[in-house]
Amino acid sequence: MVRFGKKVAVLTLAGAIAAMSVTGCGSIKEDATVATVGEEKITLGVANFYARLQQGQYETYYAGMMGTTGEAMWSQDASDGKDYEEQTKDNIMESLENLYLLSQHASEYNVSLSDDEKKAIKDAAEQFGKDNTDQVKDVVSGSTDTIEKLLELLTIQNKMDTAIKDTETVTADDITDDEAAQKSMQYVLFSYTTKDDSGNSTTLSDDEKETLKTTAQNFVDSVKGGADFGTAATEAGVEAQTATFDSESTSPNSDLIAAADALVNEGDVTEVIETDNGLYVAKLTSLLDREATDSKKASIVTERKQEKYDEVLKGWKEDTKIKVVKKEWKKVDFKDQGITITTSKTSDTGSDSGSDAGSDAGADSGSN
Template sequence: MTKKAKIAILASAAVVLLVILIAVTPEIIKYVDENRAVAIVNGEKITKKEFSINYRSQIDYYYGLDKAFLSQRVDGKTYEEQIKENVLEGLIIRQIELQQAKKRNITLTAQEKKAIDEQINQYKNDSQNRLQFKQYLQTIGATEDDYKDQLIKLQIVSKLYNEVTKNQTASNSEIEGYYNSHKSDYIQVKASHILFKVSDPKEEAAKKKKAEEVLQMIKNGQSFEKLAQKYSEDETTKQKGGDLGYFRKGESGLDKEFEDATFSLSIGEISPVVKTSYGFHIIKVTDKKQLTLNDVKDEIKSTIESEKKQEYYKNLLEKWKKEAKIKKFENVLKSVSI
């Protein structure tokens, strides 16, 4: 091979190499940047990419990527700075939890991993959710693998929680004590109502007047149930004479004003006209009873154990965090944007 031919081949190779470098350099730069640490926890880093995914996800969910809102300042910091600090704090805690899970050999089973894959495939294959899922990944800057990684980590943390709190149980004496000190929470009423809906503020005076007229009819001896069938605008209950069935506080699906009025009534008593966000109501209590300890024992047991587990885990997290070696990189944190 002549000297000229060798030079030509080398020159061609150099051109090809240059083209390849030009093509891949942005990807290399992006990869290096995304893998910079926003924090290091016990020697393990939280990458800029992972932080960015979680930050964008929270911004998108709660604030709709509203840059004007994020730039507002409160107590010397912008909302953006405060949210970044909160997200980083959450990721630091999660990293500590994952490390604790690893110490305890807590991992996902093949079946649990399969369930996550099936969940993602459902998003991808469902005609209604497919485009939305794709847009969501683009918005938060994540791939499917990134998204899967987040789900895996969340489930491992959930298994850690279940493992370390499994001995936080409720004794019979604790259950009985809770019941005795919360008896008013376990009163059940059976009530009926007549509703006069207000969908426009202009209707309010007329609807209130009508409600007062019907209330007077009841006071004059007319049947509550028949008047409910005739005048109530609650289509679900009117044919049953306004009967809502039995419920406890927080179970009616109606406003606090409605429940406060209902639970203040005695059996057979009729309320005055009560205003809620739905409109105006006339309420009649047809029965009221105190649930027994046996009726609510399982519910109380679950409540006590949930509270005990949360408190126990909170104290564990504080201990683990205090023992952890944590280093944050504020310059990397500041470089993350939406």
């Protein structure tokens, strides 16, 4: 197996396709069939190019958050006995299948590409060809036809997302207060950890925790006796914070939420709530926070529209024969070919579809 250079620099902007650079050499057969969706073939070229863009997102943004390198990340265990490369490629293939399904059903929603969108896509593909060497295009399957096909699929997906969700006509006015009710509270945390002037954390000893419990209980007694919650918090050396919630909330702490949700009247105060990280106390300030409840209604509308989209897509999948050619899909390997996303210096977005197909960016001629 040919091993490419360890890094490819990918220059992208909001889904736009721009310049790349590679070291080493190697290629795959772009017109090979990697999967079929109904009677339509997904070429290995489209799958490879799309996968490389997704790979770059993970290596650039997620590897550091995980405390590892992109190269090492792909071999780490993910779930279901798979490593991150296998899991990510499974997700990528599912996304590709969805792209093709959405394209196949676009006419049912009167979705098509405008002349401006077609021109923006063509311009982006041509610009990629100008910005990159034949070697680069060979490694990442960056032919004009492949890039145009992918950008067409992504643009249609964006338009279909809106079209399908718009068939769910529920509005915020259709959601009752009871369905969306959000309460509000003030709360404090007496933490079991402290920090010194250098920022180093120390966990309290058992004796110190017992002393802290006494402090927390005195705080409860003071607030229940009529003291202002915020003032009493300051005097106790903690900060009073606010939060809105319902029975399904989990932040800032599920035990705190359960105790606050059990309060009956506005102004009621919980007892001391002991958790793994410290002691909480909460005061119920509203049984129906208007602003938070209205925000929840909007979020319920969004959820229902997403459920409609998922339902439609699921139905198409059940009615369509989909088959992956595993021996071809294996040829897209993340562990031997790294990807890094860099920042575009210029852009010329020629489409309002959301694909931002018409980008103009200079090539990154270096590689790592």
